[in-house]
Amino acid sequence: MRDLKIVDFLDQLADRVPAPGGGATAALHAAQAAALLGMVARYTTGEKYTEHAETVVAVIAETDSLRARALRLAEEDAAAFTAVTDAYRLPKGEERSAAIARALAGAAEPPARVAETATRLVELCELLLPIGNRNVVTDVAAAADAARAALTTARVNVEINLRGIKDERVREELNIRISGVDAAVARADWVTAEVREEIS
Amino acid sequence: MRDLKIVDFLDQLADRVPAPGGGATAALHAAQAAALLGMVARYTTGEKYTEHAETVVAVIAETDSLRARALRLAEEDAAAFTAVTDAYRLPKGEERSAAIARALAGAAEPPARVAETATRLVELCELLLPIGNRNVVTDVAAAADAARAALTTARVNVEINLRGIKDERVREELNIRISGVDAAVARADWVTAEVREEIS
Numbered sequence: 530m531r532d533l534k535i536v537d538f539l540d541q542l543a544d545r546v547p548a549p550g551g552g553a554t555a556a557l558h559a560a561q562a563a564a565l566l567g568m569v570a571r572y573t574t575g576e577k578y579t580e581h582a583e584t585v586v587a588v589i590a591e592t593d594s595l596r597a598r599a600l601r602l603a604e605e606d607a608a609a610f611t612a613v614t615d616a617y618r619l620p621k622g623e624e625r626s627a628a629i630a631r632a633l634a635g636a637a638e639p640p641a642r643v644a645e646t647a648t649r650l651v652e653l654c655e656l657l658l659p660i661g662n663r664n665v666v667t668d669v670a671a672a673a674d675a676a677r678a679a680l681t682t683a684r685v686n687v688e689i690n691l692r693g694i695k696d697e698r699v700r701e702e703l704n705i706r707i708s709g710v711d712a713a714v715a716r717a718d719w720v721t722a723e724v725r726e727e728i729s
Numbered sequence: 730m731r732d733l734k735i736v737d738f739l740d741q742l743a744d745r746v747p748a749p750g751g752g753a754t755a756a757l758h759a760a761q762a763a764a765l766l767g768m769v770a771r772y773t774t775g776e777k778y779t780e781h782a783e784t785v786v787a788v789i790a791e792t793d794s795l796r797a798r799a800l801r802l803a804e805e806d807a808a809a810f811t812a813v814t815d816a817y818r819l820p821k822g823e824e825r826s827a828a829i830a831r832a833l834a835g836a837a838e839p840p841a842r843v844a845e846t847a848t849r850l851v852e853l854c855e856l857l858l859p860i861g862n863r864n865v866v867t868d869v870a871a872a873a874d875a876a877r878a879a880l881t882t883a884r885v886n887v888e889i890n891l892r893g894i895k896d897e898r899v900r901e902e903l904n905i906r907i908s909g910v911d912a913a914v915a916r917a918d919w920v921t922a923e924v925r926e927e928i929s
Contacts (some may be wrong), residue, residue: 530735531734531735531736532734532735532736533734533735534731534732534733534734534735535730535731535732535733535734535735535738535757535800536731536732536800538735539760539761539764539796539800540764542761542764542765542767542768543763543764543765543767543768543771543792543793543796544768544771545768545771545772546768550765550768550865550867550868550871551765551867551868551870551871554761554765554871554875555871557735557761558758558874558875558878560739561739561742561754561757563743564739564740564742564743565742565743565750565751565754567742567743568742568743568744568745568746568750571743571744571745572745592743593743596739596743600735600736600739665750667750667751667885667886667888667889668750668751670751670881670882670885671750671751671754671755671882671885671886672751674758674878674881674882674885675754675758675878675882677877677878678758678874678875678877678878681870681874681921682870682871682874682875685867685870685871685874685921685924685925685928686867686871688925688928688929689867689928692928721881721885724885725885725888728885728888728889728892729888
């Protein structure tokens with residue numbers, strides 16, 4: 530996905546093919562949030578921001594790494610999705626059921642990771658909001674909005690895979706991993722509200 | 730932007746350059762929402778969906794056109810942004826003030842259009858939700874989430890430009906154009922909640 534032209538990615542998204550779909554868009558939302566925070570951090574350097582220099586350097590490094598991670602998750606999402614459709618194509622029997630269960634648990638993994646990545650991105654929005662260069666404060670809000678979309682879209686994608694998973698332990702573990710989404714969404718909304726207040 | 734690789738777009742987004750920024754991401758969110766709805770519509774064809782065939786054909790055509798429009802708006806956003814920075818570089822005087830006012834009003838135009846496009850996309854989510862192929866119902870939620878992010882990010886970008894616009898008529902007109910964002914956001918949230926309810 531990383532080497533696709535934007536116009537071609539969108540064409541594939543609109544096409545009657547199983548992937549890319551919502552999973553890829555969730556990951557791309559997270560990647561955009563990371564990139565926007567990276568830009569805000571890069572505009573928060575120089576003499577005026579000396580006291581925050583250490584934080585800013587750390588944010589640049591972390592957002593670059595989260596951006597790369599989100600792009601990888603978009604690719605893993607497509608691969609995990611293909612594994613599910615492959616499992617359903619196996620001849621009926623015990624082996625097929627086991628393969629489907631494994632594939633569904635595998636397909637829930639990339640969106641669960643996207644949700645975790647997006648949660649961290651919301652924290653970084655909160656970290657940059659008070660210290661970032663005011664000329665790009667709207668980009669902190671844009672990052673919060675993008676992280677929020679990543680959170681909610683990833684959660685739905687975990688939930689749809691949960692539906693087919695019978696193993697109670699796997700179910701419980703996945704449920705725990707998405708249990709913080711509402712709180713992270715509320716924090717993202719707070720960031721956007723603060724930015725709107727500041728520019729009003 | 731359309732011909733940029735995704736990885737290069739994200740690199741530019743993270744870079745210390747004025748554009749692309751939040752404006753481009755808002756437009757890309759809208760383009761993704763349009764693409765996802767196009768996919769859902771393309772999966773809603775054939776005998777089983779005969780009674781909705783006319784609607785589905787219309788949705789495919791409209792989402793394709795909204796997707797292209799959103800991509801154009803991303804490009805217009807970058808151009809309008811450059812016009813603002815150019816205006817600020819003019820020598821001080823009446824001409825500069827007039828040029829800045831014109832440029833700011835121009836810069837508010839692409840995000841205002843993104844918000845309008847995203848509002849229509851939320852309506853199309855509501856239209857497809859009850860009739861679309863259930864196998865891709867989570868993609869209707871993903872489209873609603875993406876349209877929501879387009880709405881809120883575009884609104885902040887209209888608001889930041891509004892701050893510099895003195896002309897009361899221009900201000901009022903822009904305020905009217907973003908006055909429906911909260912209602913559209915609530916409708917997008919309803920779509921996602923309905924999908925989560927259905928798959929739970």
